[in-house]
Amino acid sequence: MSLPSEVDVAIIGAGAAGLGAARALENSGLSVLVLEARDRVGGRAHTIQVAPDVTFDLGCGWLHSADKNSFVKIAEQLNFEIDKNLPPWRERAVGNAFPQAERDDFIRALAEFYDRAGTAAVEARKNDRDRAASALLEPGNRWNPMIDAISTYINGAELDTVSILDMDAYEDTNVNWRVRRGYGALISAYGARCPLALNTQVKLIDHSGARVRIETTQGSLSCGKVIVTVPTNLIADESIRFHPALPAKVDAARDLPLGLADKVVLALDEPDALPKEGNLRGATMRTAMGTYHLRPFGQPCIEGFFGGRFARELEDAGDGALAAQSIDEIAGFLGNDYRRKLRPLRESRWAHDPFARGSYSHALPGYAGMRAALASPVDGRLFFAGEATSPNFFSTAHGARDSGERAAEEVIAANTARR
Numbered sequence: 248m249s250l251p252s253e254v255d256v257a258i259i260g261a262g263a264a265g266l267g268a269a270r271a272l273e274n275s276g277l278s279v280l281v282l283e284a285r286d287r288v289g290g291r292a293h294t295i296q297v298a299p300d301v302t303f304d305l306g307c308g309w310l311h312s313a314d315k316n317s318f319v320k321i322a323e324q325l326n327f328e329i330d331k332n333l334p335p336w337r338e339r340a341v342g343n344a345f346p347q348a349e350r351d352d353f354i355r356a357l358a359e360f361y362d363r364a365g366t367a368a369v370e371a372r373k374n375d376r377d378r379a380a381s382a383l384l385e386p387g388n389r390w391n392p393m394i395d396a397i398s399t400y401i402n403g404a405e406l407d408t409v410s411i412l413d414m415d416a417y418e419d420t421n422v423n424w425r426v427r428r429g430y431g432a433l434i435s436a437y438g439a440r441c442p443l444a445l446n447t448q449v450k451l452i453d454h455s456g457a458r459v460r461i462e463t464t465q466g467s468l469s470c471g472k473v474i475v476t477v478p479t480n481l482i483a484d485e486s487i488r489f490h491p492a493l494p495a496k497v498d499a500a501r502d503l504p505l506g507l508a509d510k511v512v513l514a515l516d517e518p519d520a521l522p523k524e525g526n527l528r529g530a531t532m533r534t535a536m537g538t539y540h541l542r543p544f545g546q547p548c549i550e551g552f553f554g555g556r557f558a559r560e561l562e563d564a565g566d567g568a569l570a571a572q573s574i575d576e577i578a579g580f581l582g583n584d585y586r587r588k589l590r591p592l593r594e595s596r597w598a599h600d601p602f603a604r605g606s607y608s609h610a611l612p613g614y615a616g617m618r619a620a621l622a623s624p625v626d627g628r629l630f631f632a633g634e635a636t637s638p639n640f641f642s643t644a645h646g647a648r649d650s651g652e653r654a655a656e657e658v659i660a661a662n663t664a665r666r
């Protein structure tokens with residue numbers, strides 16, 4: 248499509264945040280257009296059918312904090328079935344690689360770590376002295392490398408780069424559900440009626456004049472207000488530029504880098520030999536390890552999950568490295584005949600994705616306050632959303648969506664104030 252020459256509100260990015268903003272502006276009387284660089288909506292939410300009987304979420308898969316997750320109601324409205332079974336990562340150990348008794352001991356150590364983090368956060372708020380969460384690892388505890396591995400899954404980064412205050416601000420209600428047809432599929436259905444320009448990469452936001460001018464790969468348009476929802480790494484690298492420059496936003500984005508989490512899905516022959524919804528991982532004393540979800544939704548496949556520096560190393564090694572690592576690790580746990588039973592179907596490469604450059608944000612030690620700094624509007628015309636701006640549900644899809652709604656409300660309030 249060709250771009251209109253002007254709109255009231257341009258929204259940059261058609262991920263959960265951008266779609267949340269567009270939906271919240273639906274009845275505002277303002278003309279809206281979502282500008283999206285990719286040829287699809289959803290951003291870091293992307294469901295694909297990798298085999299006739301295997302649906303796979305390359306990005307978000309879990310409705311985290313499901314009892315407070317705004318996508319739950321949306322799923323119900325859109326007739327997307329929600330699976331409320333417990334996630335496998337705690338109780339459903341499979342095989343002898345990490346027996347349940349060891350797993351219980353590890354979970355105890357992890358809970359103690361989080362307790363120390365909670366206490367340290369109270370202190371840090373009092374003294375205004377944030378630190379790296381790695382400071383809370385108990386010296387010599389045998390589970391430290393695995394606690395760090397969990398951080399690479401949750402934060403996309405090891406604890407030495409994660410702020411204690413930021414970690415503490417995240418609201419985890421420990422209720423995690425799933426969408427049977429895929430979280431990405433739900434988010435694209437949610438955005439189905441939003442006014443969109445796909446394949447439209449925004450290069451420059453010029454807010455020097457009376458109206459904001461946006462330069463894109465499909466031409467330029469003028470608008471009254473803009474909601475920017477692109478991932479922090481793209482603002483930090485100035486892959487999207489502002490004129491006049493906004494150094495405070497670039498700094499905030501740099502202090503909220505995207506960590507890395509990657510997924511792989513492997514087709515599984517003779518699936519009935521393994522339980523549905525099991526979890527497989529080793530009691531390794533390394534942080535560089537995968538965690539494996541066996542037969543999610545009963546499908547004939549295994550999903551692997553990697554985070555942090557190890558995920559980056561595997562991505563850098565090239566396409567196929569995540570699958571090769573997974574097959575080696577799984578064969579080590581379950582026996583060598585699994586080498587012939589497993590076949591790579593697809594793996595993500597979020598760090599190499601030009602419109603993401605990572606998976607989800609964490610605040611660097613000392614910079615938890617940057618989420619509010621990134622979220623704050625500029626001149627009543629530039630508004631900011633995206634998972635990184637969420638005060639308590641950052642790094643998640645529902646946090647992103649809610650932030651889009653918040654930015655839309657700010658736009659409406661600014662418009663009313665001007666009248």
Ligand SMILES: Cc1cc2nc3c(=O)[nH]c(=O)nc-3n(C[C@H](O)[C@H](O)[C@H](O)COP(=O)(O)OP(=O)(O)OC[C@H]3O[C@@H](n4cnc5c(N)ncnc54)[C@H](O)[C@@H]3O)c2cc1C
Nearest residue numbers: 260262263264284290291307308309449633634643644647
């Ligand atoms: C492997 C992985 C697993 C995850 N697991 C979960 C999970 O289980 N549960 C959960 O809640 N969350 C999870 N997440 C996080 C969740 O996917 C994200 O937090 C959320 O989707 C981010 O939404 P957003 O709208 O903020 O950003 P995005 O989805 O990144 O949307 C931003 C959009 O902006 C577009 N864009 C970028 N640059 C430009 C430009 N210059 N011009 C125009 N458009 C541009 C992008 O293409 C993108 O569509 C996971 C993420 C990954 C990668």
